[in-house]
Amino acid sequence: MNSRGNFDYLTMKKAKFIAFLMVCALGANAQSHMIGVGPSRILDTYISQEKYSGVGITYLYIRAGKKPNKRWQNNIEHEVDLSKTRDRSHTTSMLEGNYNLYWGRVATVASMTSGTSKSSIPRFHLQAGLAANVNLGFLYDMSTSNNPAQTRFALNLMPVGIATYSFDIKEQHFSLRYELDLPLVGLMFSPNYGQSYYEIFSRGNYDHNIVPTTFVSAPNFRQLLTLDWQVSEKWAVRVGYLGNYQQTAVNNLKSHIYTHRFVIGITKTIGEK
Numbered sequence: 001m002n003s004r005g006n007f008d009y010l011t012m013k014k015a016k017f018i019a020f021l022m023v024c025a026l027g028a029n030a031q032s033h034m035i036g037v038g039p040s041r042i043l044d045t046y047i048s049q050e051k052y053s054g055v056g057i058t059y060l061y062i063r064a065g066k067k068p069n070k071r072w073q074n075n076i077e078h079e080v081d082l083s084k085t086r087d088r089s090h091t092t093s094m095l096e097g098n099y100n101l102y103w104g105r106v107a108t109v110a111s112m113t114s115g116t117s118k119s120s121i122p123r124f125h126l127q128a129g130l131a132a133n134v135n136l137g138f139l140y141d142m143s144t145s146n147n148p149a150q151t152r153f154a155l156n157l158m159p160v161g162i163a164t165y166s167f168d169i170k171e172q173h174f175s176l177r178y179e180l181d182l183p184l185v186g187l188m189f190s191p192n193y194g195q196s197y198y199e200i201f202s203r204g205n206y207d208h209n210i211v212p213t214t215f216v217s218a219p220n221f222r223q224l225l226t227l228d229w230q231v232s233e234k235w236a237v238r239v240g241y242l243g244n245y246q247q248t249a250v251n252n253l254k255s256h257i258y259t260h261r262f263v264i265g266i267t268k269t270i271g272e273k
Contacts, residue, residue, distance in 0.1 A: 029064055029065055029073075029269065029270055030062075030063070030064045030267055030268065030269050030270065031061070031062070031063050031064075031267070031268050031270065032060075032061065032062040032063075032238060032265055032266070032267040032268075033059075033060075033061055033265045033266055034058075034059070034060040034061075034062075034226075034238060034240075034242075034263040034264065034265030035057065035058070035059055035060075035263065035264060035265060036057065036058040036059075036060065036242050036261030036262060036263035036264075037055065037056075037057050037058075037261060037262060038055070038056065038058075038259065038260040038261040038262050039053065039054070039055060039056075039259075039260050040053065040054055040055065040056040040081075040083035040085055040096065040257070040258065040259050040260075041053050041085075041256070041257070041258040041259075042083070042085050042094060042096055042139065042256070042257050042258075043254065043255060043256050044139050044150050044253075044254075044255040045253050045254045045255065046147065046150050046190075046191060046193075046253050046255070047094075047139060047141050047147055047148070047149075047150055048087075048092075048141065050087045050088070050092070051087070051088065052085035052086060052087055052094045053085055053086070053088075054083055054084050054085030054086055055083065055084070056081055056082060056083030056084070056085075056096070056259055056261075057081070057082055057083075057261075058079060058080065058081045058082075058242060058259065058261045058263070059078075059079070059080045060077065060078070060079050060080075060224075060242060060263060060265075061077065061078040061079075062075070062076070062077050063075070063076045063077075071107050071108055072105055072106070072107050072129075073105070073106050073107070073108075073127065074103075074104075074105055075102070075103070075104045075105070075106060075131070075160070075162075076101075076102070076103050076104075077100075077101070077102040077103075078099075078100075078101060079098075079099070079100040079101075079102070079242075079244070080098070080099050081096070081097065081098040081099075081100075081137075081244070081259060082095075082096070082097050082098075083095070083096040083097075083259070084096075091143070092141065092142070092143035092144070093141075093142040093143060094139060094140065094141050094142065095138075095139070095140045095142060096137070096138070096139050096140075096257060097137055097138050098135065098136070098137035098152065098246075098257065099135070099136045099137065100133060100134070100135050100244075101133065101134040102131045102132070102133050102158075102181065103131060103132050104129055104130060104131025104132065104158075104160050105129045105130065105131075106127040106128060106129030106160055106162055107127060107128065107129055108125060108126070108127050109126050109127065109128050110124070110125070110126040111123075111124070111125050111126070112124045112125075123165070123166040123167075124163070124164070124165050124166075125162075125163070125164045125165075126161075126162075126163050126164075127160075127161070127162040127163075127164075128159070128160065128161050128162075129159075129160050130157060130158065130159060130160060131157075131158045131159075131160045131181060132155070132156070132157060132158075133154075133155070133156040133157075133158050133181075133186075134154075134155060135152060135153065135154040135155075135156070135188075135246070136152065136153055137151075137152035137153075137257075138150065138151055138152060139152070147196065149197075150191075150255075151189065151197075152188075152189075153188065153189040154186055154187065154188035154189070154213070154218070155186050155187045155188070156183055156184070156185070156186035156213070156218070156220065157184045157185050157186060158181045158182055158183055158184055158220075158222075159181075159182050159184055160179070160180070160181050161179070161180045162177065162178070162179045162180075163177070163178045164176070164177045164178075165177075172229065172230070173229075173230040174227060174228060174229055174230070175227070175228040175230070175236070176225075176226075176227050176228075177224075177225070177226045177227075177228070177240075178223070178224070178225050179222075179223065179224040179225075180222070180223050181220075181221075181222040181223070182215065182220075182221060182222075183213070183214070183215045183218055183219060183220045183221075184214070184215060185212070185213065185214055185215075186212070186213045186214075186218065187210060187211070187212055187213065188210075188211055188213050188218065188248065188250065189209060189210060189211075190209060190211050190248070190250050190251050190253060191207075191209060191251065191253075192207040192208055192209065192251040192252070192253075193251055193252035193253055195207050195209075207251075208251060209251075211250045211251060213248065213250065217248060217249055217250055218246075218247065218248045218249075218250070219247055220245065220246050220247065221243075221245045222243065222244045222245070223241075223242075223243050224240065224241070224242050224243075224263075225240050225241045226238050226239065226240030226241075226263070227239055227240060228267055233269070234268055234269050234270075235266060235267070235268055235269075236266065236267040236268075236269070237264075237265075237266060237267075238263070238264065238265045238266060238267050239262075239263065239264050240262075240263050240264075241260070241261070241262060241263065242259075242260075242261040242263050243258075243259070243260055243261075244257075244258075244259045244261075245257075245258050245259075246258075
């Protein structure tokens, strides 16, 4: 292939790539960025039988995409959490960090829209679907050198429900949104009771460390309630509550991380609602 042919080929590849990005952009109706602060509650019996509590911060990004005249919608959420907690006697401290990726598809199962031209009539939308969740995290006991850390890795399949209610107050547009994610099945990494990480990774002693989970052994529960105030055609101010309750009981070990966050942020509308 001559230089002219190489140029045409590369130009075509670039054009296809740009077209792909444009399609992705058209499918993204809204993007939200939120920061949250609130209490955290932690228990991990691999590290300690003690319960820890403290304050944490969370960054949450949501991208909701739907092509015009399509029933299904893609949702992508990135949630990053960091907490510093102490035991009940305030003698030991524990750091917690978590990253959750949620990728899901939801469909509109019910919709009620005003039959008049008055925009003040509320509109209600109910969506349901499935989401894949990837969880990466750690716990680190800052006060001991004996089993001071725990690694978290899990894959989950979660049913998702989203309800949205839009309304006007004195010519100001608002939107109330509630999202609920529940566990179904998954896989997680966990050391067994009394097993060290040295045995797992240095000596290669496998002891049921990849564990199938269900809503019984890992009854995780996540909810997000937000209120948007539309300050312009494209921008909205968002406030709300994020509750993420992760808990497991596998390999004779129990753990939970409960986080409650007051969130505030902004939402940008890209395409048509």
